[in-house]
Amino acid sequence: MGYRIAVVGATGNVGREMLNILAERAFPVDEIAVLASRKSLGTEVSFGDKTLKTKDLDTFDFTGWDMALFAVGSEATKIYAPKAAKAGCVVIDNSSLYRYDADVPLIVPEVNPQAVHGYSKKNIIANPNCSTAQMVVALKPLHDRATIKRVVVSTYQSVSGAGKGGIDELWDQTKSIYNPTDSKPPKQFTKQIAFNVIPHIDVFMDSGETKEEWKMVAETKKIVDPKIKVTATCVRVPVFVGHSEAINIEFEEFLDEDEARDILRESPGIMVIDKREDGGYVTPIECVGDFATFISRIRQDSTIDNGLNLWCVSDNLRKGAALNAVQIAELLGRECLKKG
Template sequence: MGYRVVIAGATGNVGREMLNILAERHFPVDEIAVLASRKSLGTDVSFGEKTLKTKDLDTFDFTGWDIALFAVGSEATKKYAPKAAKSGCVVIDNSSLYRYDPDVPLIVPEVNPEAVHGYAKKNIIANPNCSTAQMVVALKPLHDRATIKRVVVSTYQSVSGAGKEGADELWDQTKSIYNPTDDKPPRKFTKQIAFNVIPHIDVFLDSGETKEEWKMVAETKKIVDPKIKVTATCVRVPVFVGHSEAINIEFEDPLDEDEAREILREAPGIMVIDKREDGGYVTPVECVGDFATFISRIRQDSTIDNGLNLWCVSDNLRKGAALNAVQIAELLGNRVLKKG
């Protein structure tokens, strides 16, 4: 016996990836409904070997459905997620709307699976920000061993994190540079993204940090440990898929790079590729389509006591969004609903 599953936002990048991952991981689905806004109504999407037509999110009745994976943005989530939850369908939401709600668990299954039982307060579970998700997978096993005091992270985030419009803008601008008569000014981003980097993701806050940077701080504290100090600089780079992070970690207790490497090799969801030679590390191009969070460049930071540096790469459409949501659904099924 399997589950009746809904994908809200099935025509977007993340929604399509959710469908792919559900099929790849053989999630026990008895019935699936794919929903979209009215402008995308009737669009075909793939689920394994099946082709499905999208239905209208606005009129859909969630009664009798078990799990709904939402990938529709905060505004639509605010309207439709409570409706689904009230009908008895557990919502796993990819937007930022519920991440900081104390009554909604924010989950990365490799890190805080026990939090899944908190879903019952609102019948909603939040998926973290893409850049946070991959980082905390790396931090948690190290924190368990040596207790993290402080994290300094710089991100190199792909344009797909800004949706299809972001990817289209990079593609169009790259072509236009070789054709000066076809100028493509910035629309999705604040400055040219082709052959450039932009130290600005989401809106600026009064503190001077961007909301993306604030999210990494707040979410790491909620998922891993509220005592950890985090400071982030988030940068958009001209890469289509795959977020990268340079992470500096300060620990309470001594932890040498060799032990850290072995801890990470044994940790769930992590693949360590760390050779001190040309090409002995992972780049975004190589992580696309993979489930793992890749860790490279593990080394001591000699400027502080008990410090380490590492390089972290992951497919942001997978671990940063769709994969994590499906893993939450698996966790919910295994620990709570227990149908599959």
């Protein structure tokens, strides 16, 4: 037996990717509903070899549906997620709305699968921020071996993390560079993104951090270990898809780079490509469309007693959003909502 699944926000980048991944991974679906706002009503989306028409989220009845994968913003989630949860449909939410709620599990299946059993408190499971998701996949197996004290991370985040508007702005500005009469001033971002980098993602907080940087700190503590100290600098770069991170890790005990490489090679969800030669590492363009989180440039940090550096790259629309949501659905099905 399969599940009755609803995908909320099915016409957006992440919603479409959720549908692709559900089909690619042969998720056991008996029935699927694709939901969107009224302005997108009737828009066609693909699910495997099928073409589906979107239904109106505002009037949809979630009663009798097993899971709803939400790929809409926090404002819409605030309205519709409680309705779905109250109707008995488990919500897997990609927005930031419930990530810091103590009664809502925040899950990366390779890292804290046991947390899924906490879904029943509110019938909601939160999907972490895209930049956090790929980082904790790399941190957890190393933490299990040598206990992480502190993480310093600098991110290089693609424009798709800002949605379709971010992709369009990079494309339009890049073209306008070669056509000065067709100027494209920034709208989605605070400064020009084409041929530039912007050290600003989400809003600024009183501490001087941006909200994106704060999210990486809070979410890593919730998912992996509240004792880990994390500091982040999050930067938007002119890349369409794929987030990259330079991660510096300080451990309680010494961990040799060769052992770390072996541990990561054996860890779920990770692909190690780490050769000390030209091109012996992974860049964002090479990770697009892949399920894995790629790790390269593993090396000792000689400036501290127990330090390592590594480079981490992942498709943010997949592991950072849609794939992780589908993996949560798979985990929920195996552990909590067994059919047949």
